[in-house]
Amino acid sequence: MLKSTFQPALSAGIIKRCLTSSARIYQQSSKSQGIPKATEIEPETNRKVQQHLEFLKKYYTPELLQSIQISESLIDPRDVLELKKKGFRAKSKVAPGDALSDYSKTDPVWEEPIIYPNQGEGRTPYPKIPDIQGPDRTDLKLRFKDENTLKRKETAATSTRKIAEELAKLTGLDAGYIRGLYVRPIIMKRVSLKTSKGNIPNFFVLTVVGDRNGTIGLGIGKSRDGIRTAAVKAHWNAVKNLTPIPRYEERTILGDFEYKYHAVKLFMRSAPAGFGLRVNRNIFEICQAAGIKDLRGKVYKSRNPLLVCQGFVEALTKQRSIEDLAASRGKKIVDLRKVYYSH
Template sequence: MSTTKSFQCLVCRLRHAAQHPPIRRQFHASSSSQARKRFPSVKASELSEAGYSEYTPREKKLLSLKYTSEQMKIIEAGEKAVSAVDMAQQGRMRTDPMRIKYLDDFATMRPILDRPLTAEDIEQAQRGLQEGRNPGSKKRGLEATPVEEEKEEVDLPMLRLSQQTGLSLDEIKRIRVKNLVSHRVVNQTRMGKIQSIYFLTIAGNEDGMVGIGEGKAAETEDGRRQAMMNAIRNMKPVARYEERTIYGEVEGKVGATIVQLSSRPPGFGNRCQSLIFELARAAGISDLAARTPRSRNKMNVVKAAFQALTKQRIPEDVARGRGRKMVDVRNVYYGGQVL
């Protein structure tokens, strides 16, 4: 018996290959794309309006038993206003947090999820409201408890700070607060060494007001809170040219530290060390250059920069001191207003 393969023409080979495609090797557990079920794609315009049919006379009669005539007119007007085609084409599933946890068109009453209210339930709720009790407590199988008024806890130190500064609590919360310096200090007494933690904090509304505050306490949180309140209490206005930089060049000196601040053109940015950068950002300054040619003690740098920002001389003060009148040539200083 011959084991050689019989000769096939090219047409037969192509026909056989078309009828028996090669089996591809699967590298994952899921089935191949050919073996998956195919569902016909349906366009929104092809959806039938059967799911959005109008109310039948029987349904309207049942609704009239539950709703008044005015409410029925509103329901009919709403049904006419909303097109079934628009519902089919533009309908979307809700993704907001207030959505219900199950799909329902609210057309049928469910005995567990939707418990209908009876006249007895309404009387009980009204009686509970008159007596000052929670009307929904008995429905859940709980004993009725008096309704307690929710009172927000008032922070007395923050309330006192609001009264001292004239700022509301919301404005105080929006103030930018940054702790710049913190280290441990020791006070030698006859009873021994008493350790405390020192904090230097800045506060600003990023709109021309900035302040610095110091705090010291045995506990970290107490010292930080004390420094924050002192910074907010010590906030002072800072003169800003075009609400982005300072007027000319100013200098501040505290101890052996000297800080030199210079104005810069728009887009220059705050090119200075981190301590002065945070102070300028809290004050709402975006274009500034600074130099510290001498000592760079952190506490003195912050204090000298704050001193330099608050002692600026604006052109109006210079003109008044010289007995002259300032003319706003660029319409920038007075914002285009003629005085």
């Protein structure tokens, strides 16, 4: 809102109104309040009003200039004059919400400049907006997306697409299918290669890949260049090792099994629908990738994550088929599948 400036002329009883753009509104209000008409206003005041209007036209559009005139018309000149008489400290930088307010604020907070979050740097005389909301809340830090982050995301998407295309040529699978696989790194650690010349740092990653529909693969990646390179190698090897596994009703294993892999002993039992996965945390990730929804079991003796994962995947691939189970029990396949065919 454009603030008007008033100067009382005590000798002639005339109120001069300089630097304003609403002379017509002032003339209308003067008729009702007994103030001299426009013909009695000094020519110097009219000339200054026109000068100021020409000055404002250089910086404001006609629509904005019209809004300034309307906003000035909503303020009674006598109220502004009374506010001016109270001095500079009586003025408020924020419009009062109460209609009966005298436009004065004594709280020092009102004297502080108003800072908006969308102000650009170097375009305002006010201090820079702090990055932290409060001095005691360092977790509320404002983070903005920069060009480097966007470039990194584009690079990651391009590398994933490139890996999928190369693996499609190698394995014969569809590139879109490879990109849509569920990928989960199970082990990510730094190791040391012990040599006569000292310890050589290395990185080890074990990744599981699956389509959540009965296909799963494990991959190991090692690299001295960093954990990212090792993760890419593990993903590559896991896709190459994709293997289908049999499932009962597409939710659990075909039957109970006990399997020994090196020092790991696995005892797994099938579970009814809605039972969930109540197993070792590493086996849980493998079941998620394979699409196994109901399973219960225990891991005895060694619980080395690498041996547990390799042993469980090997046990899944070596499950007895439903035909063998039917033959050993002396039943038909239809009975084991709980399917009834009507004639």
